[in-house]
Amino acid sequence: MKRKAALPGATGRRVEIRGAPGPLWVDRFLLDEPELEGHLLLVQTAASVEALETNLRFADRMRSVKDSARIMAHDVKAPLNAIVLRLDLLQQDLTAAARLPKTKREELLDHVDVVQEELTRVQRILQSFLSQTGPATEHRRRFDLRRIAREVATLMRPQAERSGVRVEVQLGADALPVHAFRDQIKQALINITTNAVEAMAGRDDAVLTFRAARRGKTAELRIQDSGPGFADGAEDRVFEMHYTSKEHGSGIGLFVARSILREHEGSIRLGNLKGGGAEATVRLPLARENEED
Structure with missing residues (x-):
């Protein structure tokens, strides 16, 4: 193993030791306790550091996905509530559709338009979430x-x-x-x-x-x-x-x-x-x- 630098004299500094298995990072800390004497050496391999960084990136990404999922669920809830209410109104009115006046039939068509528009909006919300491109999809x-x-x-x-x-x-x-x-x-x-x-x-x-x-x-x-x-x-x-x-x-x-x-x-x-x-x-x-x- 080839050592790149000697261990430092000052506590808390880091040195890198390069060898065949890959670099090692060594940190030295003075033990400042009455019943303990000496130094603490913290040795890290490149693999362990990379694994830690990967885990941190993954955790951060999962937090972002979790927040995005909560926001998407909230955004989807509003149009779905509107759709459920409109369909309920349609169900009530269609039982008497044969004898409905023209104005009432137009009102029913308005309900249908709202349902169609909100379903389309749900599709766009889901597509935006799945593509992970946010506003760029619109x-x-x-x-x-x-x-x-x-x-x-x-x-x-x-x-x-x-x-x-x-x-x-x-x-x-x-x-x-x-x-x-x-x-x-x-x-x-x-x-x-x-x-x-x-x-x-x-x-x-x-x-x-x-x-x-x-x-x-x-x-x-x-x-x-x-x-x-x-x-x-x-x-x-x-x-x-x-x-x-x-x-x-x-x-x-x-x-x-x-x-x-x-x-x-x-x-x-x-x-x-x-x-x-x-x-x-x-x-x-x-x-x-x-x-x-």
Whole structure:
């Protein structure tokens, strides 16, 4: 065996010893205990170091996969809940389909459209997870933020009504074009809205309101509820991964929503309304004229 360097005189330094089996790393530490004298030599082989590094990389990767799986499960849950509710409504109405008026038949077709759209969105979420490429599987598109807000309001209305919540949409006349990943923005709004609806469950005169406006070069969407509002100091904590004040909450929804908005150079601010209830203010940069699909 050929030694590259002598053991150092200073405690704690490392030397490398190269030989046929491969390099060895030797660390020397002075034993500073009353009943012990001498030095401790820690010998590591290249194989052991590489194995440790491999295990650490694998553990880190598994943590990432685990977090991704939790987020995916949370994201898939929302469209699946919407599908189940819509199919339930369809089942009830189709029993009397033969004598339904035209407006009711159109409502049934709307339910079918929602189911088809949400199933397609589930497919995209799963494909994004399986490919491990995230947003790259989707392209940024130019769209009106008000349209996504209406879609979310329509999607969430059955769940809201079952919880005794009335949904109101007041989005104004001004278009709010943004250039973003459409599915991701929709998911962020669904997460925020779901949180608001769950906060109002069982309350009298519960109302969920969507309001939109143009603020300079920014599109602003406010989602207001008449729930109990946020406890002191909770406005920031609710964005922490796995933090939840609900008995069966996952603590993922608002964390994901804020992450999505930040990736789009947007923001979300939470606060309590003076007359009671809470408000989530979402802001996204307006699309520039040269930003198209």
